[in-house]
Amino acid sequence: MQFEAGQEFARKLDREDPLARFRDEFSIPTQANGSPEIYLCGNSLGLQPRRARDYVNQELDKWAALGVKGHFDCDFPWMPYHEFLAEASADLVGAQTDEVVVMNSLTVNLHLMMVSFYRPTKQRYKIVIEDHAFPSDHYAVESQLRYHGIDPADGLLLLKPRAGEDLLRFDDIAALIEEQGDSIALMLLPGVQYYTGQVLPMAELAELAHRHGIRIGLDLAHAVGNIPLQLHDWNVDFACWCSYKYLNSGPGSVAGCFVHRRHAQNTDLPRFAGWWGHDKQTRFRMENRFQAIPTAEGWQLSNPPILSLAAIRASLDIYSEAGGMEPLRRKSEKLTAYLQFLLKREVNQYISIITPEDPEQRGCQLSLCCDAKHLSGRELFQRLEENGVTCDWREPNVIRVAPVPLYNRFEDIFRFVDILKTACNE
Structure with a gap:
């Protein structure tokens, strides 16, 4: 134009x-x-949907009127409330509904995913991130390496732009993988690089990683609600995102997580387990034998904060209405x-x-x-x-x-x- x-x-x-x-x-x-104001900061905190106040107040009114019964027989009962967000979340990231779950915060979810998908061996133990990663990602990866007794100076590979440039080149990433692929266990990269705004070629990166036996995870904090995503078709192993930027769900709101179906259905996959990830049919038998839900929900730890989910639902409804x-x-x-x-x-x-x-x-x-x-x-x-x-x-x-x-x-x-x-x- x-x-x-x-x-x-x-x-x-x-x-x-x-x-x-x-x-x-x-x-x-x-x-x-x-x-x-001229508000151009949705990449840091999205604006408040007007209906979020109504959605949150509905849950406050329900709490006042029903007490604990709000978990069950009413509009949008609390027990399955997170499930009401699954379809819209899946549409935004290009996933199946059983591959997504709204839970925790972004960094908590990254740690939970690395428990399952970063399984270092003596030969294959390195993690690849970009040199200018968002600090919380860098901290999380370094702490995971140290938890496994690996010195980050040895176990952390940093992708850097060429001298005098600001952007990452796929050819340089591929060259690093070709050179050190046998020693790499995990690639953790952004969908959109927070500092430069560069969209990385996620489908090509996933294919590159898997060709070398490497698991790949994505931080989609600056991608979800911003660019089209097709996580299932791209064959990404896992992805995590926050919801308070382009998803307009309020400061510190609950995050989202994607686990590809081929992994989610593997209930034997190692994980840090919690009550809300246990089989729904037997959860309230209060037995101490964990049986993971065979979907992304199997990584849940605790029941989520409903007031935050209500605000996310308000925003997701607007996305759906916008097409x-x-x-x-x-x-x-x-x-x-x-x-x-x-x-x-x-x-x-x-x-x-x-x-x-x-x-x-x-x-x-x-x-x-x-x-x-x-x-x-x-x-x-x-x-x-x-x-x-x-x-x-x-x-x-x-x-x-x-x-x-x-x-x-x-x-x-x-x-x-x-x-x-x-x-x-x-």
Whole structure:
């Protein structure tokens, strides 16, 4: 599509947007003067769906009226509540419903998955992650290595961009696997790299890993609800994600987990077991012989927090009403391309974009580096905030901007770049 400069063109795009009505489904933060913020931070915390308040209040009312009976005979009973989220979650990640479960937090789920899928031997014991992994992933992997008595200096392989580059190349990953594949037990990589916004070739990585006898897991914190996923068809072993970014479920909300059916049905697979992962038919016999549920639910530990699940259900319902990821992805690509067009036109001398230009290699996030000699990236970020823009700063020098198709408008993009240009020129 050919874009044009000017605010009226942005308003024209908004008038033609078939998803425009979904903005009204969300509470938009306001500035001190009462006008809406330009909120471009859904990659850190998604906005609150208006119906989340109603869904959570329904459970509070149920608790008040029914007490413990709320677990059973009522609308959305608590006992199977997590099951009400399975179909929509599976649709978002391209899975079968028995391959997904909503439980715990992201890092807890990564640890639980590594208990089952990181089984080091004397020969095959190394773990591959990217050099600039999100710190919690790095901490989790290092602690797993140490738990097994392996020095991370020996057991951790870090994927790094080439000198002078910001992005990972598949050829370099393949070269590392070809060289050290016999010693690698696990690859744990992001679907979308949090710092650069690069989408990794997940299907190709899964095929590469399995060709060398390596298990592969994905951290989808910045991918789920952002880009289309096909975890089952890609043959990924496991994946984990949080739900408070693009899934708009509230700060610290319950995370999600995928286990491919070929593993989930293996109830003998080693795991850290808990009561909620035990066979549903015999759970309340209170016997002490664990029998795992032969689905992803078999990795559950405890009954989940219902109030958090209610907020997730509110967001997932909106995704379903919007038609799922296909129409959202179409708008997202258009929003991000429009943002790229304006950035190159208006502030190209001050800003460089380290996110891939190819739409297939990025989601909605663009990562910006400030190149202005008179202004640091941190100062620029502060000026944006002072002018009603909420985006995200990441050390050492990146402003992450994420126009989310469910609630961001093209006019948001125009106003953001206009404010950015003014700040750069001051």
